[in-house]
Amino acid sequence: MRKTEVVLPLSAFSDLERTGPVPIHHQISQRLEKAILSGEIPVGSRLENEVSLGTRLSLSRPTIRKAIQTLVDNGLLVRRRGVGTQVVHGQLNRSMELTSLYEDLVRAGKKPRTTVLSLEIVRAEKPVARQLSISTGSEVLKIERLRFSNNTPVALMTNYLLIQFRKVSKKELQNQGLYQWLRSQGVSVRVAQQKIGARKATKQEANLLEVDNGFPLLTMDRTAFDDGGMAIEYGQHCYRPDLYSFETILVKR
Amino acid sequence: MRKTEVVLPLSAFSDLERTGPVPIHHQISQRLEKAILSGEIPVGSRLENEVSLGTRLSLSRPTIRKAIQTLVDNGLLVRRRGVGTQVVHGQLNRSMELTSLYEDLVRAGKKPRTTVLSLEIVRAEKPVARQLSISTGSEVLKIERLRFSNNTPVALMTNYLLIQFRKVSKKELQNQGLYQWLRSQGVSVRVAQQKIGARKATKQEANLLEVDNGFPLLTMDRTAFDDGGMAIEYGQHCYRPDLYSFETILVKR
């Protein structure tokens, strides 16, 4: 039995801006995503083929292709040569992307709150120095924060920043995520390397996170690089596994 | 100070097959990746621009672009408009991709060994049924395996497969990864959804993994979907965090 093909009405694309600053392929993929998430193109159904959609919208095939490819990369669609494009998921989960916990919580409708435990300039120990590609003993900014979601502690975060960012204040760190602040300083993080593991909570960690001593913690270490490939920040985070986990959609290339 | 531009000699691309089954963009990106991993194009240096490389190789710009884009997606390169393309990493880490632990271990030069603890047909409990999109109480194949790396237990894996895969044997599961076997059956997993967390080991888990009772475990639950978007397999895995962790490179789109 052949899967049903769903052809979106042209009205779904009525307000495309062909000369604006937003790329057309992005506008297309947004509209397709909306139609998938809303169920207008149900899970399991086939999408109109590239050429036909391009003709209907008076757009070239590569433009349509790029729009569809974005959704394939996000795990919503699967394409098969000779068969067509099908919807495989009706909902998205983006939490493994390059975002911060703060933004994750806001998106999930939670009320994040941050307490800055300490903010000081220290000399980098060997592991920190290696992650940031600086000499051992160089000055770095060390930040310790405790993050709450709806007044329950979720994560304990230790971050090391290059000394050039020493001007950050406790207040700024309490009202936004670290990456948000970096962006406001004109630094855009494009690539990061991260490692997810688990270990027992130390006594101090257990106290701060309000769990028993020896409770298992989910850990994430991350080194962030800026546009120029320079290491900007190294963070060691621990999360309460009963309150937080990492979810992702994996797509085979 | 302007970053150094490294222009690869044409000899690096001498053996391109323009008519073979391997896409040209893939051949190009492989050769660029090799040059980066070997240090021929060092971290921090700039890559030759797209147009120039295309002219030198007598290839169109979109082809070159696609080759470079692959490496950007893998976190090796960063592109900036008006500036150029730079190398940000000299080594790759792919372990968060859609591969199995078995293949990970083989790639890392370890000697994986698998013991099949049980292989039986059971009726799906509610959570399993929901993950596989089948009715509660339907028959599914339940597999419990213990995986060793160099004779040390690393992971305890429980997997549920659709009943149509009941013909798998213990022997087959001992000599290859589950995904490898599925592929040999003509099933290609294209999309998966996974969740990484942590919890305490139960007494039984602790015994099998040779750790203390209550030891923290790293957990990963994964649902895999085939080409057609059908749920094929649901797995609940736990790993010894002292022996295994998940490493990834994240790239901002």
Add this chain to the structure above:
DNA sequence: GAGTGGTCTAGACCACGCA
């Protein structure tokens, strides 16, 4: 054989960063 996505060409104009 018909229809689909995968690849490739040979151009074009634009936005942006830098000198």
Add this chain to the structure above:
DNA sequence: GCGTGGTCTAGACCACTCC
């Protein structure tokens, strides 16, 4: 102003799947 990547066009041929 110049060089870079970002986008877009209008075609073409091929490989694969299904009927």
